[in-house]
Amino acid sequence: MGGYLQYVQTLDYQALLPAMIVGGTAVIALLADLLLPRRIANGTAILLGVMATIMAGLYASLSYGVHYLAFGGGFVLDGLSVVFQEIVLLSTLVTLMLFNRRGVSEDRPAYVALVLWSSTGAMIMAGAGSLMTLFLGLEILSLSLYCLCAIARDREVAKEAGFKYLVLSSTASGFLLYGMALLFGATGTVTISALIHPATGIHGLYALGMGIFLIGLAFKLALVPFHIWAPDVYEGAPLPVTAFMSVATKAGALAALARVIYTAIPQPDAHWLLLPTFIFAAASMLVGNLGALAQTDIKRLLAYSAVAQAGYIVAALAGATELGIRSAVYYLAAYAFMNLGAFAVAALLSSDREEGTQLVAYEGLAARQPLLAAAMTFFMLSLAGMPITAGFLGKIFILSTTIHTGYWPLGALLVIGSAVSFYVYFKVIRAMYARVERFSHPEVRPPSQLPWIAVAICAVAVIVLTFVPVMPGDATFFVK
Amino acid sequence: MESSVISWPLIVWLLPIAGAVAIWACGPLLRRFAGPLACAVIGAAFVGTLALWPAVAAQPAGVHVTMFTWAPGITVGLLVDRLSFIWLTIITGVGFLIHVYAIGYMEGDRAEARFFAYLNFFIFAMLTLVMADNFVFLLVGWGLVGLASFWLIGFWIERPIAVEAARKAFVMNVVGDVGIMLAIFALFATFGSLSYADVFAKAAQGPGPVMTLIALGLLAGACAKSAQLPLHTWLPDAMEGPTPVSALIHAATMVTAGVYLVARCWPIYQHAPGAMETVGVIGALTALAGAVLGVVQWDIKRILAYSTMSQIGYMIMGVGVGAYSAGVLHFYTHAFFKACLFLASGVIIHNLAGEQDVRKMGGLAKRMPVAFWSMLAATCAIIGVPLFSGWVSKDAVVYQTLAHGHPVLWLLGVAAAALTAYYMSRMMWVTFAGSFRGDEHGAHAHGHVPAWVMGLPVALLGAGSVVIGWLNWPHEGFAEFLAPIFGGTDVAPAAAWGGEFLSTQIPLFIALIVGAGIAYLQYGTAGALAQAPARLEREAAAQPAFLVKLYYWNELLDALFVTPARALAALCARIIDPKLIDAVLVRDVATDAGVLGLLFRRWQSGLVRTYALTLLCGAAAIIVYIAVVR
C-alpha cells in the first residue's frame, strides 16, 4: 500500500501528546537521576512526575469533545479515551504522592519513571484503536509494573510478587497476542472497529480469536478465575504500586474491553461469544467478596474487593447499551477514587519501616486521628455502596442496566455480593471505632504528609461524583 | 426567565449555609459575635431576596436557575416565582428579625454559637424547600428542615424532656416524609420526570386513582410537617425548644411548609378532587380541634402552639377548598402576628426567669410595655379585630370556603374563630391585667427591661401584625399577584350567599364579640381580676379530662403504633434474633463459609504453578465453550 506517512499529521501527534508528555517526563526523571545529586534528584523526580501528570491531564481535557482517528486509526481520540486517560492520570498523580521510604526511597527517580511509563501504557491502551496499539500499550504498562512490584528489593514478598506477576502476566499476554493473531487471521485487519464485518457474522476463527483475546483482558481485569495472581501480587507490591495497579491497569483494560465489546462485536447476536466473560464477572463478584471476608491485611482485602468491583463494572457492559457504558465509566471513576483514597489512608499509617496495612494498625484510629478515620470510613462506605455515596449510585446504575438488558442474574449477584461486602468493609470501620484499652500497634510517623493531599483529592472527587452522577454524553462516545 | 449560574437566587440560597458552616467551624473563636454574624448573613439574604423583586414582578414565570443534572430526568435548579417569593420574604425577613431577637434571648447560653449555626442552617434548609424546582430537591429541603427542627427542639440537650420532644417531632415527621417519598415515586413512574414544570404540565394526563394516591401521599407529608390531624401531637411538645425557635420554625416558617406544598402542587390536587376534599376537611377539623385544646391550656407557649395548629388549619382549609391565594395570604399575615406573639411571650418568659404558666403572671402590662402593646396588636390580629391583618386573611379564607361551596367548613371556621377569640383574649387578660400573682423573688432577681435587640423585633412584628394585611387592598391584591401561579382557578366565580360582608364578616364579627365578651366577663372585669388566683386554680381542676388529656390522642397513637412496635422488637430480641438469625443463619453459615474458605486457601496456595494451572483451566474452558457452542 502507498506510504502511510501522507496520513500522519501534526494532529496525530497532538492526540498522543498527553501520553508523550508522561512518557517523556519519565526519561527526564532518569536524566535527573544521572545528573543531579541523589537527594535533589529524589525530590525533583516526584515534582517532575506531578507536573507532568497535571500538564498531561490539562492537555487531555482540552481535547475533550474532539473525535479523531490518529495514525490511520491506530490511536483513537474520543470521549471514552479522554475520560479513561483522565482517570489514569489522576490515579498516577495520587500514586506519586504515596511513595514510602521503605519501598522506593533509594530508587525514587526510577520509581517515578516506572510509574509514569506504566501510566503511559495505560493511556495508550485507553485510546488504542488497533490491536497492535493495544498490545503496545499493554506491554509498556506491564513491563513497568513487573519492575515496580519488585522495586523494594530488600523485601522478599515484593520480589516474589514481581516474579509471580511477571510469569503469569506474560502468560496472559501470550494469550492476548495469540488471540490477536487469530483475529487478524480471521479478518485481515487489526483495526478494532473493523474486526467484524456486519454482513459476514461471526466466523469460527474469529470466535476462537476473540475468546482467547478476552482471556488476556480478563487477566488484566483480574476476573475469576484469572484473578488468582491478584491477592499475592497486591500484597507483595509496595503500597503505592498496589494502589496504581488496582486502578490504572483496570482502567486501561476496561477501556480496551469496552472498545472491543462496543465496536468489534456485532450486537446482539454475539451474546454467546461474550457469555464466558460475563460468567467470569459473576464469579468475580462472589469470589471477590467471599475471599475478602477472611482477610486481615488491607492490601489483600482490597485486592479481593478489586476483583469483585471489576466484576460489577464488566457486568455493566453486558448487552452493550448506552446506559451500560455510562454506568461502567461512572462506576470506574467512583471506584478509582474511593480505592485510591483508602490506599492513601493506609499510606498515612505507614512508617519508614512498616506499611500500615495490617488491620491492627487501624484499631482505635478514630480516637487517635479522627479526621483520618472519618476519611477511611467514607471511602469504605462508598466501596460498600452505602446509600447516597457514589458507590451506591454506581451500583444502582449497573443494577438497572442489567435489568434493562436482560442480564438480571448479574444484577442479582451484584446485590448479593454487595450484601456480603458490607461485612468486609465494616470490619475496617469497626476496627477504627471500637473502643480499645491499649493500642497494640505502635504509633507511626508517616515519612511524608503528601498522602493527605491524595486523601483530600479522592474525598472531594467522590463527593463531586455523588452530586453529579451523570457523565456528559461525550464521555462515553466512541469513534468507530 | 432563565438565569445564569451565578445569580441572585443562588446567592440567597447559599448565604445561610455559608454562615452556618462558618459559625460552626469558628464557633469558639467567634463567641459573642456568632449572633451578629448570623444576623448579618440572614440580613444579606433578605436584601438579596428584595433584589429579586423586579425580576419576579416582571416575569410571571419567575426566575429559574438550572444548576446541574443529577440523574436522568432529574435536573436540579432553583425556582423563584411569585409563590416561592412570598415564602422567601417571610423566611429571610421575619427570620432576620427573629435572629436579632435571639441575640438577646440566647445571651450567655453555653452553646450560643452552635445555636446560631443551627438557626442559619435551618434558614438554608427552608430556602432549599421553597426554592426547589423539582420534587427531589423539595424532599431534600423537607428532610433538612426536619433535621434542623430536631436539633433546635432538643437544643438544651441536658433537659431530657426537650430531647424526648425532639425525637417525637422527628419520628412523626418521618411518617410524613415517607408519604411524600411514595408520592414522588408514583410521580416519577407516572410522568417520567420530577421537575415541577414537567409534572404540572402533564398533570391532566395522569390517571385519576394514581393522582389521588399521589395527592394523599403529599397530604401525609403536609399533615406531619404542619401539625394537622392526625399527626399534630409533636407541635405542642416542640415548645420545649428555645422561644426564638418556636417563633421561627414552629410558627412562622417550617410548619407552613404543608400549605406551601399543597399550594405548589395545586395542579395535582386539581385533578384529585377526592384528595382535595380531604385536605379541606382536615384543615377545618384541625382549626377547630386546635382551638378547643387552646381553651384548656395555661402554659403560654402551649396556648400559642395550639393556636398555631388551629391557624394552620385555616390555611390548609383555604388551600383545600381551592382558595389557594387566600390560604397563602393567611400564611403571610400569620407569620407576622404569630412570630410577634411568640417573641413577646419570650420576653415575658425571659423576664420571669423561665415562668410559662399564665396563672402565675398578671399585671405585666406596666412592667413590659413593649411586649404588652405588641402582643395586644398581634392578638387583635389573630382574633380578627377589623382592619388588623388577621381579619383580612381569615375573612378571605372563611368566605372562600363558602364561595367554593363548603358551608360545613364555613361553620367550622366560624366556630373556631369564636373559640380563638375566647382563649386568646383570656390569655391577654390573665397575663397583663390585674396584679402580679407569681413568685416575686424570682421575678425581681432576674427581671430587667429587655434591651432593644429583643424589643425592636417584637415591636416591628407587632406593627406588621397591624398593617401587613393591607397588602391585599385595594381589592384581592394577593390573588392578583398570584394569578400567574394559580391561573385564576382559586377565585370563586361570583359573590355567593349574599357577598362577603353579609355571609362572612358579620358572622365572624359576632363570633369575635361572643368569644372575647365571654372572656372579658370571666377574666377581664375588676371583680374577676380581684379573685383571680383561687378561681384560676378551681377552673383548671374543673376542665374536662378528655380535653386536658388532648383527646387522649397521644395514648391512642401509643396503643396503635408504639406498643405493637415494642412488642415486635421484643419478639425479635428474644426469639427471632438468637434462635433464628444467630443460630441458623450466622453460625451455620459461618461453618459452611469456613469449609469454603479452606477450599479457597488450598487454591490460593501461593505457588505459581497452581496459578498458571488455574489460568490454563480458565482458558481451556473458554476454548471448549466456543468450540461446543459454535
Place this chain on the structure above:
Amino acid sequence: MKDSFFFRGQGWSKGSAGSLFNFSQGMTPYAEVATFIIVALLLALVLNILPGLMARNRYRAAPAKSESYECGVPPTSAITTRFPVRFYLIAMLFVIFDVEAASFYPWAIQMHSQTFGNPHLDEAASYLSWTAQMRSLHMFFLAEMVIFIVVLAIGYAYVWKRGGFTWR
C-alpha cells in the same frame, strides 16, 4: 458460514480503506501454522520419549553411562551448581540492545519504501515539489531515529551509572 475451524474457503475480507494496519493481500492460509504446530509437538514428544526408550537398558547395565562425562574423568562437583545472576543481567542487557539495534533494519526498509520507492509521493501532496517532499520525509525519519537513539542512550547511561555493567 460453517467453515472448518482453521481454514477459510473464501477470500480475505477487506479492511477499512486507508487504514495503517490493513493487509488486504498476500495472506497465507493457516495450513502452514497448523503444520508448524504439529511438527513442533511431534518433535518435542519424540525427542523426549525416544532417548528414554533407547537408553533404558544401558542405565541398568552400567552406572557410569549416566555420568556427565563418559570419557572417564570423574566430575569434581555437581553440575547443577548455582552461578551468579549477573550472567542473566548481562544476557538481558545484551538482548535488549541487540533487539534495539535490530530495529534499525525495518526502519531503513520503511524509509526507502516511503521515499524513493513510493510511487504515490507526488500525487499524494501535490502542493509540494517532489524534492521538498523527499526532504521532509527524510527529516522525519531522521528525527524519529534520533529520538530513538537518544532515549536508548539515556537508558544506557542510566544502566552504566547504576553499575549495571560492573561485576561486583
